[in-house]
Amino acid sequence: MIPKIAIIGGGAGGICSALAAGKAAKSLDASVEVHLFERNPRLGIKILISGGGKCNITHAGSVEEVLQDGFPHIKEARFLKHAMYRFTNNDILDMLRRRGVEWYVRENGRVFPTSSRAEDVLVAFEAELREAQVVIHTKSRVESIERSDNCWLLTINDNTFEADAVILATGGTSYRKVGTTGDGIDFAARLGHMIVPLRAALAPIYLKQKPHQDLVGVAIRNAVLSVTKGNRSLAQAYGDILITHRGLSGPAALDLSREAAMHFENDLISIHANLLNRTTEEIRALLIDEQQSGSLQHVKTWLEGLLPNAFVPYVLKQADIPLDRKWNALTRSERDHLTTALTDYDFGEVSEIPIDRGEVTAGGVDLKEVDPKTMMSRLHSGLFFAGEMLDIAGEIGGYNLQAAYSTGWVAGEEAVKFVVTSPVQ
Numbered sequence: 001m002i003p004k005i006a007i008i009g010g011g012a013g014g015i016c017s018a019l020a021a022g023k024a025a026k027s028l029d030a031s032v033e034v035h036l037f038e039r040n041p042r043l044g045i046k047i048l049i050s051g052g053g054k055c056n057i058t059h060a061g062s063v064e065e066v067l068q069d070g071f072p073h074i075k076e077a078r079f080l081k082h083a084m085y086r087f088t089n090n091d092i093l094d095m096l097r098r099r100g101v102e103w104y105v106r107e108n109g110r111v112f113p114t115s116s117r118a119e120d121v122l123v124a125f126e127a128e129l130r131e132a133q134v135v136i137h138t139k140s141r142v143e144s145i146e147r148s149d150n151c152w153l154l155t156i157n158d159n160t161f162e163a164d165a166v167i168l169a170t171g172g173t174s175y176r177k178v179g180t181t182g183d184g185i186d187f188a189a190r191l192g193h194m195i196v197p198l199r200a201a202l203a204p205i206y207l208k209q210k211p212h213q214d215l216v217g218v219a220i221r222n223a224v225l226s227v228t229k230g231n232r233s234l235a236q237a238y239g240d241i242l243i244t245h246r247g248l249s250g251p252a253a254l255d256l257s258r259e260a261a262m263h264f265e266n267d268l269i270s271i272h273a274n275l276l277n278r279t280t281e282e283i284r285a286l287l288i289d290e291q292q293s294g295s296l297q298h299v300k301t302w303l304e305g306l307l308p309n310a311f312v313p314y315v316l317k318q319a320d321i322p323l324d325r326k327w328n329a330l331t332r333s334e335r336d337h338l339t340t341a342l343t344d345y346d347f348g349e350v351s352e353i354p355i356d357r358g359e360v361t362a363g364g365v366d367l368k369e370v371d372p373k374t375m376m377s378r379l380h381s382g383l384f385f386a387g388e389m390l391d392i393a394g395e396i397g398g399y400n401l402q403a404a405y406s407t408g409w410v411a412g413e414e415a416v417k418f419v420v421t422s423p424v425q
């Protein structure tokens with residue numbers, strides 16, 4: 001009997017698992033059937049919506065830089081190290097270029113296809129899969145997996161499929177409407193795996209007091225956003241803030257969301273911002289300078305040189321300063337309030353950090369129970385994991401797709417080694 005590998009989930013992780021398995025079987029000259037099951041009519045829906053449809057394919061730089069900048073949670077970076085070295089950002093980019101996808105690196109290190117079309121990336125993967133002779137089953141939602149005496153049994157659309165090894169690559173639980181409903185995480189849990197609680201990451205932050213209509217769409221550049229409880233800052237993120245009709249988005253809010261979601265479970269938390277990314281002393285000195293110049297200018301006009309016009313009245317309101325206040329009439333206590341409003345602007349209490357709106361899901365299959373060198377379960381031989389369903393969530397910048405490709409690649413190669421050397425026990 002020809003051994004079979006079943007890969008569940010046709011996202012970046014599952015696609016790379018299938019490619020690696022197909023190529024490994026060929027290079028070992030082994031007959032292995034590689035089957036990829038995807039519940040949607042087409043593979044790679046998240047690749048198609050990634051980077052706003054442009055697909056931030058990966059991040060440029062050395063493997064060490066990618067690990068350090070993309071995965072600030074040290075246990076995740078450690079877990080990924082082997083896989084990231086085994087299938088690197090350059091490996092994925094070389095593969096795409098061979099398939100005619102040109103790409104470029106932005107100043108911030110993010111890599112995009114030159115065409116700005118995620119579709120081109122997916123078409124390249126589909127061509128690779130055909131060449132690797134992967135059997136693709138679309139519209140095939142795997143409903144359950146079970147271990148029998150000598151194989152794995154998958155139930156798909158009321159049929160049974162027998163496999164010698166299974167790779168779970170069903171992604172996280174955000175954007176559920178595109179098919180990522182956490183099925184593989186449930187399968188892993190039923191097979192006895194520990195699941196680190198699922199939380200939002202790279203998600204918008206919703207506020208109890210919704211921003212005023214005037215502010216929707218306003219972007220504050222290069223600020224520091226923090227999660228606070230009482231007077232204590234619990235976590236911070238630097239970058240642009242985008243004000244939305246329900247709260248905050250933009251790079252700083254997305255970066256902060258994972259930590260915010262963690263604290264939000266147990267505490268009432270608020271979001272504050274250092275609007276100009278300056279220390280209290282620096283702002284105080286700046287305000288004193290302006291004041292001492294005895295200027296007849298309005299404070300509002302000065303602030304409009306530093307912050308979006310629409311936002312300035314809200315800063316002045318928080319500082320309790322009338323809109324028509326001129327520098328030469330600003331009182332000392334108003335100056336102190338303005339210093340606070342600029343360095344510790346209070347956006348108010350958080351109402352929700354919606355997991356479904358996250359670009360990635362934090363939490364998932366506990367890394368302690370997965371061998372980072374093979375991606376195989378430490379509880380069940382022949383069961384492998386790839387991608388976002390693992391307890392890994394990277395930063396914005398192409399890091400999450402790269403984690404899916406790399407873990408997928410290792411799982412695919414190792415699944416082939418497993419089926420050709422040791423049948424399921």
Ligand SMILES: Cc1cc2nc3c(=O)[nH]c(=O)nc-3n(C[C@H](O)[C@H](O)[C@H](O)COP(=O)(O)OP(=O)(O)OC[C@H]3O[C@@H](n4cnc5c(N)ncnc54)[C@H](O)[C@@H]3O)c2cc1C
Binds near residue numbers: 056388399401404
């Ligand atoms: C809006 C958005 C934009 C993003 N942009 C970027 C970006 O530009 N760069 C970046 O690096 N990351 C980006 N990400 C994150 C990145 O897309 C994911 O981290 C990555 O796709 C995870 O890959 P995966 O293969 O683990 O899971 P997924 O890509 O989620 O794939 C899992 C697949 O499994 C299928 N599936 C689920 N259950 C079953 C089942 N029971 N049976 C069969 N199939 C099943 C799903 O339909 C899905 O196709 C973005 C995410 C979102 C939501």
